[in-house]
Amino acid sequence: xxxxxxxxxxxxxxxxxxxxxxxxxxxxxxxxxxxxxxxxxxxxxxxxxxxxxxxxxxxxxxxxxxxxxxxxxxxxxxxxxxxxxxxxxxxxxxxxxxxxxxxxxxxxxxxxxxxxxxxxxxxxxxxxxxxxxxxxxxxxxxxxxxxxxxxxxxxxxxxxxx
Numbered sequence: 001x002x003x004x005x006x007x008x009x010x011x012x013x014x015x016x017x018x019x020x021x022x023x024x025x026x027x028x029x030x031x032x033x034x035x036x037x038x039x040x041x042x043x044x045x046x047x048x049x050x051x052x053x054x055x056x057x058x059x060x061x062x063x064x065x066x067x068x069x070x071x072x073x074x075x076x077x078x079x080x081x082x083x084x085x086x087x088x089x090x091x092x093x094x095x096x097x098x099x100x101x102x103x104x105x106x107x108x109x110x111x112x113x114x115x116x117x118x119x120x121x122x123x124x125x126x127x128x129x130x131x132x133x134x135x136x137x138x139x140x141x142x143x144x145x146x147x148x149x150x151x152x153x154x155x156x157x158x159x160x161x162x
Contacts, residue, residue, distance in 0.1 A: 004043035005058040010036055012066030020070045054115045072148055081146035088145055089138060 014033050017023045068088065075084055106122025126134065 003058070004040055005055060006062045006065075007040050007043075008037065008059060009062040009065050009069075012063050013069055016066055016070045021074055054113070057115075057119075069148070072145065085142040085145045089142055 011033050014025055014029060017025055072084055072088075100123060103120050104123040106120065108120040109117055109122065111117065111120070
């Protein structure tokens with residue numbers, strides 16, 4: 001269900017493209033987003049009994065993703081791709097440090113709900129092999145964001161196309 005909920009990101013990107021990017025989103029784009037949302041609702045099958053407060057976490061993640069994509073699109077005109085990639089990674093590192101200090105010791109675990117148990121368990125120090133995988137993953141993401149940012153100069157892409 002979490003992955004299905006994350007697929008609302010195109011809706012958020014389309015919605016943010018007006019206020020953040022000053023773009024006009026046409027009815028065809030809104031229709032495509034609405035059809036996609038019907039697909040999300042089909043996968044999730046929301047009902048009063050099935051809705052849990054942890055369902056907001058993938059929605060927050062999708063909103064963060066949409067914000068990142070929208071701001072990358074906006075800043076790509078004036079800032080270099082490597083600069084944006086650096087600051088995105090630095091922001092994620094700072095957010096992780098704050099989360100580590102807030103919940104990393106596992107003191108909030110034990111609520112009995114499997115999703116929250118997973119998220120709030122005590123953090124462990126990664127092995128050198130895991131650190132290498134993290135570094136490779138970070139490098140890959142930085143390259144991907146750099147390539148995404150390079151779409152903006154000289155071209156006009158609307159928010160629904162991202």
